[in-house]
Amino acid sequence: MLDSCDGRVGGLYVHVPFCAQKCIYCAFYSEASSGELIQRYVRALIRELELVAPALKPRTIFFGGGTPSLLNLRQWSEILSAMDRLNLLGAEEFTVECNPATVSLDKARLLREHGVNRLSLGVQSLDASLLDRLGRVHTRDMVFRSFEILRRAGFDNLNLDLMFAIPGQTLEVWRQTLREALALGSEHLSSYEVIYEEDTPLFQQLQAGRFDRDEDLACAMYEELVERAASAGLCQYEIANFARNEKGASPKSPHSLPTRACRHNVNYWRGGSFHGLGPSATEYIGGVRTRNWANTQRYCEQLEQGKRALESREELAPFARAGETAAFGLRMVAGWPFEDFQRTTGHDLRREWASDMETLVRRGWGERSRESFRLSPTGLRFADAAAELFLR
Amino acid sequence: MDAAHIRNFSIIAHIDHGKTTLSDRLLHRTGTISTREMEDQLLDSMDLERERGITIKAHPVTMLYRAKNGEDYELNLIDTPGHVDFTYEVSRSLSACEGALLIVDAAQGVEAQTVANVHLAMKQNLTIIPVINKIDLPHADVALAKQQLEDILAIPAETAIPASAKEGIGIEEILEAIVERIPPPKPTGQGSLQALAFDSYFDTYKGVVTHVRVFNGELKPGMNIKLLHSGKNYEVKEVGSFNPKPYTRPRLELGETGFMTANIKSAAEVKMGDTITDARNPAPQLPGFKEIHPMVFSGIYPINTADYEHLKQNMAKLQLNDSAFVYQAETSVALGFGFRCGFLGLLHMEIVQERLRREYGMDIIATYPSVVYRVTMTDQTVKEIDNPAFLPEPNYIEKIEEPMVKAFIICPNEYIGDMMALVSEKRGTLDHTETLDTKRVMLHNLVPLGEILIDFHDRIKSITRGYGSMDYEHAGYQASEMVKLDMLVNGESVDAFSCIVHRSKAEGRGRALALKLKEVIPRQQYQVKIQAAIGGKIIASESVSALRKDVTAKCYGGDITRKRKLLEKQKEGKKRMKSVGSVNIPQEAFIEVLKT
Numbered sequence: 001m002l003d004s005c006d007g008r009v010g011g012l013y014v015h016v017p018f019c020a021q022k023c024i025y026c027a028f029y030s031e032a033s034s035g036e037l038i039q040r041y042v043r044a045l046i047r048e049l050e051l052v053a054p055a056l057k058p059r060t061i062f063f064g065g066g067t068p069s070l071l072n073l074r075q076w077s078e079i080l081s082a083m084d085r086l087n088l089l090g091a092e093e094f095t096v097e098c099n100p101a102t103v104s105l106d107k108a109r110l111l112r113e114h115g116v117n118r119l120s121l122g123v124q125s126l127d128a129s130l131l132d133r134l135g136r137v138h139t140r141d142m143v144f145r146s147f148e149i150l151r152r153a154g155f156d157n158l159n160l161d162l163m164f165a166i167p168g169q170t171l172e173v174w175r176q177t178l179r180e181a182l183a184l185g186s187e188h189l190s191s192y193e194v195i196y197e198e199d200t201p202l203f204q205q206l207q208a209g210r211f212d213r214d215e216d217l218a219c220a221m222y223e224e225l226v227e228r229a230a231s232a233g234l235c236q237y238e239i240a241n242f243a244r245n246e247k248g249a250s251p252k253s254p255h256s257l258p259t260r261a262c263r264h265n266v267n268y269w270r271g272g273s274f275h276g277l278g279p280s281a282t283e284y285i286g287g288v289r290t291r292n293w294a295n296t297q298r299y300c301e302q303l304e305q306g307k308r309a310l311e312s313r314e315e316l317a318p319f320a321r322a323g324e325t326a327a328f329g330l331r332m333v334a335g336w337p338f339e340d341f342q343r344t345t346g347h348d349l350r351r352e353w354a355s356d357m358e359t360l361v362r363r364g365w366g367e368r369s370r371e372s373f374r375l376s377p378t379g380l381r382f383a384d385a386a387a388e389l390f391l392r
Numbered sequence: 393m394d395a396a397h398i399r400n401f402s403i404i405a406h407i408d409h410g411k412t413t414l415s416d417r418l419l420h421r422t423g424t425i426s427t428r429e430m431e432d433q434l435l436d437s438m439d440l441e442r443e444r445g446i447t448i449k450a451h452p453v454t455m456l457y458r459a460k461n462g463e464d465y466e467l468n469l470i471d472t473p474g475h476v477d478f479t480y481e482v483s484r485s486l487s488a489c490e491g492a493l494l495i496v497d498a499a500q501g502v503e504a505q506t507v508a509n510v511h512l513a514m515k516q517n518l519t520i521i522p523v524i525n526k527i528d529l530p531h532a533d534v535a536l537a538k539q540q541l542e543d544i545l546a547i548p549a550e551t552a553i554p555a556s557a558k559e560g561i562g563i564e565e566i567l568e569a570i571v572e573r574i575p576p577p578k579p580t581g582q583g584s585l586q587a588l589a590f591d592s593y594f595d596t597y598k599g600v601v602t603h604v605r606v607f608n609g610e611l612k613p614g615m616n617i618k619l620l621h622s623g624k625n626y627e628v629k630e631v632g633s634f635n636p637k638p639y640t641r642p643r644l645e646l647g648e649t650g651f652m653t654a655n656i657k658s659a660a661e662v663k664m665g666d667t668i669t670d671a672r673n674p675a676p677q678l679p680g681f682k683e684i685h686p687m688v689f690s691g692i693y694p695i696n697t698a699d700y701e702h703l704k705q706n707m708a709k710l711q712l713n714d715s716a717f718v719y720q721a722e723t724s725v726a727l728g729f730g731f732r733c734g735f736l737g738l739l740h741m742e743i744v745q746e747r748l749r750r751e752y753g754m755d756i757i758a759t760y761p762s763v764v765y766r767v768t769m770t771d772q773t774v775k776e777i778d779n780p781a782f783l784p785e786p787n788y789i790e791k792i793e794e795p796m797v798k799a800f801i802i803c804p805n806e807y808i809g810d811m812m813a814l815v816s817e818k819r820g821t822l823d824h825t826e827t828l829d830t831k832r833v834m835l836h837n838l839v840p841l842g843e844i845l846i847d848f849h850d851r852i853k854s855i856t857r858g859y860g861s862m863d864y865e866h867a868g869y870q871a872s873e874m875v876k877l878d879m880l881v882n883g884e885s886v887d888a889f890s891c892i893v894h895r896s897k898a899e900g901r902g903r904a905l906a907l908k909l910k911e912v913i914p915r916q917q918y919q920v921k922i923q924a925a926i927g928g929k930i931i932a933s934e935s936v937s938a939l940r941k942d943v944t945a946k947c948y949g950g951d952i953t954r955k956r957k958l959l960e961k962q963k964e965g966k967k968r969m970k971s972v973g974s975v976n977i978p979q980e981a982f983i984e985v986l987k988t
Contacts, residue, residue, distance in 0.1 A: 013949060013950075028950075164944075190946065192944060192945050192946040193944040193945050194945075195945045195946075215915070215939070215940070215941075216940070218941075218944070219940040219941050219944075222941060222944045239943065239944060239945075239946075239947075240944065240945065240946040240947075241946075265948055265949075267949075268948050268949040268952070274949060276949065276950070280950075281950065282949055282950040282952075282953070284949065284952075289952075289953060291950075291953075314953060324952070324956050327956070327959070328947065328952055328955075328956075331947060363917070381940065381941035381942065381943070381944065382917065382939075382941065382942045382943070383942070383943050384942045384943040384959060384962075385917070385942050387959055388959045388960075388962055388963045388966075391956065391959055391960055391963060
């Protein structure tokens with residue numbers, strides 16, 4: 001996996017917990033930005049980077065949020081210089097999430113100069129009224145403009161985030177968004193159904209009966225997505241992820257990933273280790289999952305005292321951990337090559353999960369070959385039910 | 393105490409008309425309890441009553457009272473359960489008395505339940521002392537209440553004592569009336585002991601504690617006694633009375649009331665209304681004994697099948713204190729191992745289920761209640777059927793009879809039309825109407841018991857905005873066109889959903905059940921067909937369309953723990969679902985169907 005050969009962790013996630021405005025569906029930890037707190041956060045983050053640097057040799061880095069692009073030029077420059085000093089730059093894949101409203105050419109160039117080679121634009125929708133409905137701070141036009149800026153800054157690996165089954169979204173509106181988004185020609189597309197997370201305004205609206213969920217419509221939208229993405233040359237490699245497969249680099253086997261797949265995320269689904277920094281970030285190292293405090297103030301206080309800001313720790317028994325790894329790995333179209341699974345978990349799918357694979361094959365949800373097990377296209381739609389079976 | 397100075401009485405009252413408050417006043421006035429105890433008790437009992445809407449039955453209490461004539465009397469207050477389900481128990485308690493206080497709320501007037509219980513008391517020739525309570529209330533109408541006493545119950549208005557138990561008004565008069573008007577106990581003229589067992593409870597150390605009233609002779613420790621109906625002999629260990637705490641006495645004599653212990657292991661051994669007599673020289677039995685039969689049956693199953701043994705133990709414990717509750721093991725295809733339980737009525741059923749849930753912490757599911765149908769087979773044998781699963785095939789049945797009740801409904805005049813519509817909806821017939829006063833009428837109806845099981849009382853309350861009341865007494869069996877309604881899920885009959893219904897209602901109920909099941913059965917990966925059938929004939933059909941996906945949402949490193957926990961919970965939930973032909977039916981479906 002992404003663990004470097006020298007035993008150091010190869011994945012780094014950094015959470016930037018600030019947003020200009022909270023979207024109504026979002027349950028990630030973030031807060032309205034105040035200049036002073038951001039500055040304090042930047043210092044604390046650098047402190048945290050220093051703490052983990054000795055055990056880290058990132059091959060993939062992902063700055064997510066929140067809105068990482070909300071940090072200004074000087075703050076980015078401080079963080080990136082610190083990473084340089086700590087010898088954390090030079091990752092093969094370095095992604096930063098951007099809100100189309102906060103992209104500037106200067107910032108894009110600064111990121112590019114420090115080795116950021118992949119940007120992810122949180123578009124969500126290209127319908128003006130839905131953007132408004134979701135509480136997004138950006139407009140349609142900003143999406144097109146920022147996409148162009150990023151290209152101009154030299155980024156040749158861009159992702160767009162799109163959401164479907166948004167209350168009020170018709171199939172026609174979704175088609176139009178898809179059409180326009182795919183026309184931009186990004187290398188990667190992340191597209192997923194709205195999630196109703198508790199403690200979000202959207203969830204409360206659902207509870208209050210302001211709208212109904214339409215499962216059939218959501219399913220039609222998903223089908224539309226899979227179909228259109230494929231014809232636009234983006235292949236699905238995970239339930240909600242699609243990527244371009246560059247010419248010349250034709251895959252060796254039908255199970256291998258498209259060249260532009262997000263390797264940072266692939267590491268999550270493959271049960272790999274990664275450091276997670278910043279408030280609320282999750283980290284998974286050697287089978288132990290920890291989570292930082294989801295409170296920027298508290299996070300900063302801890303780091304100012306020179307300590308990691310860990311809120312919780314979870315260590316599953318090895319078999320349960322293997323079950324979890326099996327379950328989440330099946331979200332990928334490639335499923336689990338048996339050898340890879342055994343190397344990652346020390347357990348053999350063919351032995352311990354034989355009857356579960358059998359059940360899924362019988363249902364038409366699973367496909368088993370000599371080397372691997374994966375979900376069929378129908379099975380992918382029922383990945384939760386499949387995952388449930390594999391948990392131990 | 394010599395019999396001439398003993399008075400045994402009970403109190404008849406509608407819920408909330410002030411029975412508890414008056415009892416406490418009497419206990420206080422006679423010095424049986426202190427002021428502080430009275431306040432404590434008031435609070436307790438009122439909470440309980442409010443919560444359950446019924447009077448929790450209390451021990452008989454013995455009070456000592458010095459009357460105005462200067463003589464000391466032993467007054468025994470014998471409590472009666474306040475609900476129609478317990479009619480027989482009420483009648484047994486009443487038969488331990490020579491008189492009864494009838495409380496009528498000055499603001500509410502006579503209610504249906506009061507009428508039923510007064511009739512019971514009159515049948516036993518009890519002296520009735522009417523008390524018009526709550527005269528201190530601003531909207532009290534004493535004259536109207538007196539009028540109702542005469543009109544509805546044929547009790548002379550001038551015998552009524554105006555009172556306010558809350559304010560302590562009329563208490564003295566009531567105590568004097570008990571002494572003066574209620575006759576003292578008279579010996580039965582038999583040669584040996586006759587005592588009535590009218591209630592019991594279980595004590596971990598002493599076994600069954602039986603409430604007794606001595607009608608003849610005396611009961612004392614060391615005696616060998618016989619319970620005439622159960623035929624069993626015991627040696628009396630202790631006798632005593634309550635004040636209101638139990639205290640032992642050397643003996644209970646003619647006319648006295650109290651308790652007896654005799655190392656009796658189970659409440660089932662002491663039948664309500666049994667006669668206790670001298671084992672060596674038995675006297676004849678006292679009149680009025682009846683075997684009590686459960687009227688309403690329902691299956692009770694543990695939600696978690698592993699709790700079966702635990703449930704069994706708890707049912708046994710419950711039965712120790714409640715001999716009217718019967719159960720036996722049964723199995724259901726859909727629900728697994730459980731028990732078929734018999735109850736005196738719907739309230740009794742609710743109390744038992746509630747106690748299992750609350751006091752014993754059991755997670756249970758109860759099936760649709762059923763009454764006992766009398767089925768005459770073509771070969772002329774008669775079967776009693778309380779579980780739809782055992783109803784024979786129609787071609788072997790000559791006729792089915794269902795239990796009927798006489799239902800008395802009291803309601804304000806403006807709701808007569810609505811009440812008649814309700815009664816006819818419930819397949820009842822109005823026998824006659826009685827005018828109670830200028831505002832209210834009493835409707836006498838004949839209604840199938842099975843029809844009033846579920847929501848009859850609630851409907852009356854809601855139609856009349858709470859002003860209507862209802863009571864019933866059993867009225868035998870009547871032939872009826874009953875059919876078995878089966879619910880099929882993907883072609884398989886789910887026994888827990890089956891019921892016996894009248895033919896005229898089968899289709900409506902089938903349709904309602906199918907619709908409800910469609911709502912509560914979650915979509916599965918394939919279509920689920922729901923059908924209602926009578927015999928082989930499908931009368932209603934619905935389907936739950938197949939689920940086309942269960943996930944298309946994103947999931948990254950930070951989401952895994954929460955997502956896994958969610959999936960684990962779902963997996964756990966599915967274990968608790970009952971799988972009928974590969975269709976997972978959640979427990980809620982069974983509960984929802986009961987409400988349909």
